[in-house]
Amino acid sequence: MSISLVAGLGNPGRDYADTRHNLGWVVIDALARRQGLSWQKERRFDAEVARWDYAPGQTRWLVKPLSFMNDSGVPLRSFASFHKIPTSAILAVYDEIAIDLGRVKISVTGSAGGHNGVASLLEHLGDGFIRYRVGIGPKEPVEMDLKDFVLGKFSPAQLKIIDQTLDSTLQGLALLLESGVARAMNLLNRRAQNEPDQT
Secondary structure, eight states: OOOOEEEEOOOOSGGGTTBGGGHHHHHHHHHHHHHTOOOEEETTTTEEEEEEEEETTEEEEEEEEOSOGGGTHHHHHHHHHHTTOOGGGEEEEEEEEEEETTOEEEESSOOOTTOHHHHHHHHHHOSOOEEEEEEEEOOSSTTSOHHHHHTSBOOHHHHHHHHHHHHHHHHHHHHHHHHOHHHHIIIIIHHHHHSOOOO
16 A cells, blocks of 8 residues: 655754754755645644645645644544545654664564653554654663653754755655555665664
């Protein structure tokens, strides 16, 4: 089944714009720009939505829930229900502390791993949505509270890494959308394992 809904997870408001928890929005905003799409605020879904007619008779939706991260699943369930999109056709793009900054991994099942946005999706959509996990790790200093880390802002050096790897992040996303989960997982997850650590 092809992916019909690409959701970027993040928090609304200026205070959260450059935080690690909003990396999903950075990626989905970049995807929208690359495809020449414009965002429209849909109050009935509490979300920003961009329509992507990527092939004749084929529509894909980009969605940014405007609820806070912890309630991301509510707008997505409302939108998916209205458009009759099954959970298996939903792709969520979000930050992942268990993956190093600049790398990505794809998964389909599993726990929320401490990510409240994913926990909300599991609660309201059920398991089975596709996950495009964009690294923000490792957590440094290690003793820092997880909430403080994910709601903290990237350093200039980290923003440079994001800028340098954004193109490959979008290429991986395009591979997933065009070639499907199995092929993308095979290529991208193996690449994440085999690449040397960045210093």
